[in-house]
Amino acid sequence: MTHQRHSRRAVLASMGSTLALTACGSVTVETGRPLGAHLDANGTFGQPTRNNIGVHNGDIQWAAILGERFANTVPTTINFAFNSAELDATARAILMQQAAFIRNFPEVRFSVYGHTDAVGSNAYNRRLGRRRAQAAVHFLTSQGISRHRLAALVSFGETQPVVATQDEERRNRRTVTEVSGFLENDPLVLDGRYAEIIYRSYRSGGGDNSAD
Template sequence: MTRALPPSDLAPLTRPMSRRAFAGGAMVALTLGLTACGTVNRPLGHHLDPDGGFGDATRNNIAFHTGELQYGEILGERFANEVPTTINFAFNSATLDENARAILRQQARFIRHFPEVRFSVYGHTDLVGSQAYNQRLGLRRARAAVNYLVSQGIDRSRLEALVSLGETQPIVATQERELRNRRTVTEVTGFVQSHPMVLDGEYARIIYRAYTGAGED
């Protein structure tokens, strides 16, 4: 036989839930749901910034909508299509040979034509030698390329020498000496923010400006 509950026991079941209690219950349910999905304690949009670089997603979003990211990629592709971006080095050397200097002169002509654009030079090595030594050698190669570009009239503030070891980005995966891994690569990396055309957002005019390789050596 079922016993009827007295009015005193029914009261908690029929009393309207307070706003605070409802909010607390909703928060618990939300927390449990997020935990079940494996996303608790992760900010909205975390998948766009998996390495945890604070603000990177926002900066990329702004760059895209202002045109910087989109047009930077377009110009980078144009640079790679119109100018050799890579020079190579002898084993255990950061000395520029004549072929490397000729390629850097072509790069310099392109870079001079786009004074609003920034470039980076990445130095690489092959897999022979210690990681620490190769890091220093890669940086020496990047600096050698940058110094030569500066000698061709490029403002050093628009260039950055970066190192990337051959072990991390080899063209040919081999432990032996490999010329193609001993290189520097020049890439478009952004715009000079203080330049008037960039401040005006004239990215399209920058990217599609006519360029000619006339007079190349």
């Protein structure tokens, strides 16, 4: 019986190490450290720490709500011709709509992600996706959006297709603009007044450029 009690304690201890929760989140079995406690792309703990703080403060939740509003209000995606990073008239018109929305929310940061179809090497498509993201960002800045508010400019290349095909596919050749968070030093953000930002009236005319 004593042996059984010791065995049961060992099993429970093992389960506890797997399922234990801390204020920072789940704990890994191997290290006992919170999940996400790893170095980010810059070799620091910056992004995992910001994410953890953001969850507790509620700003990540609010960013998700605003992201949904952004996607429901304006087109978030533009498309490109084969092997091109040139913006056509349709892409420019969509980016102008995005810029009008962004100008209404000067406390918010946005990210632009570039994508390609599967034709060509992965390395080449990574570069092409980045050129597409750069083209979109350049156009948004030409519309009065401050560059520091476009927080990420990333290429996924061919790795995240909309349509699973190895052939040329226009729907896969795209950039996507998304809400990525809030400016940390903005007075409303410092006061935690996210709802005041999220539910602000949207003016399709673009609002006051000086807000950026």
